[in-house]
Amino acid sequence: MEKKLPTIEIIEKYCKGCHICVEFCPTKVLEMQGFVAAVKNLEACIKCMQCELRCPDFAIKVTA
């Protein structure tokens, strides 16, 4: 059976580029693209929600 991938939405106008989500994602799903966070490797996401919880700027939404 194919694994159902989550949706990770990054609201660019809220993101302040602090790196917190990128650094603390346990499976390195995210990366910085210029000043904002972006999804690099969605397949690796384990839906732990840590990025959404720690983003100080309400800029990441993970929908499993």
Place this chain on the structure above:
Amino acid sequence: MAFDYDKYIRPGKLPHIWCPGCGHGIVMKGLIRAIDSLGLDKNNTAIVSGIGCASRLPGYIDCCTLHTAHGRAAAFATGVKMAKPEMNVILCGGDGDGTAIGGNHFIHACRRNIDMTYIIMNNNIYGMTGGQFSPCTPTGAKASTTPYGNPDPAFDVAKLAIGAGATFVARGTAYHATQIDKLIAEAIQHKGFSVVEILDDCPTTYGRRNKFKSVIEMMNRLKDIAVPVKAAEKMTPEQLEGKVLTGVLYKQEKPEYTTEYAKVIERAKGAK
């Protein structure tokens, strides 16, 4: 499932004013999740703050909110609670606001054990005004007013609250985001004065001066120093050196102020 913060944020208020990586936003999200998990009625919930970056928090939340004078959150909040004891009253602010100019209000709110919850965001500095030292700046740390290192010892906010009479005291960190909502929710449910200290980061005015290369280094420090109370029981004093306990640190049942005051009113009515 993504949490729907929009339900609690006043329309058009984001992005907020806090700097990149400032932990205040993480604390605000924790508070919102706590309010949601308890199903608190927005119209029956007051959030009251003083002045400072941390004290900007109530302005974003769609509850009954009061942004008051520096250090005076506890005074205004006490007024709200006395007028409307059925209201959920939550206070928030920084370490400067709460333990320097507002230190007196803080200890007396603790002493009275009035049923309110105080979230104190301790980033060890006066962030808003450019990084002057606060009573929570660690000894030796640099601030704009201690360029050669701070000679003062810092307050332990949790111990101060317990000593002054608060009946629920907890501590978390901005790094441990999943714990913040749970601590705040438990504090709100406690009948009496509850204090939740969140160890926070100010990369702009504290980190920069104190050799933290990035927000990530500040977050890693919070991660490293925090020890849950349960884990600490099995550790030696040497292992606990430089660590800070997190979780619910103190909980006690004691007569609550608005309940006791209602009795005074009843007694006065019966007086000849």
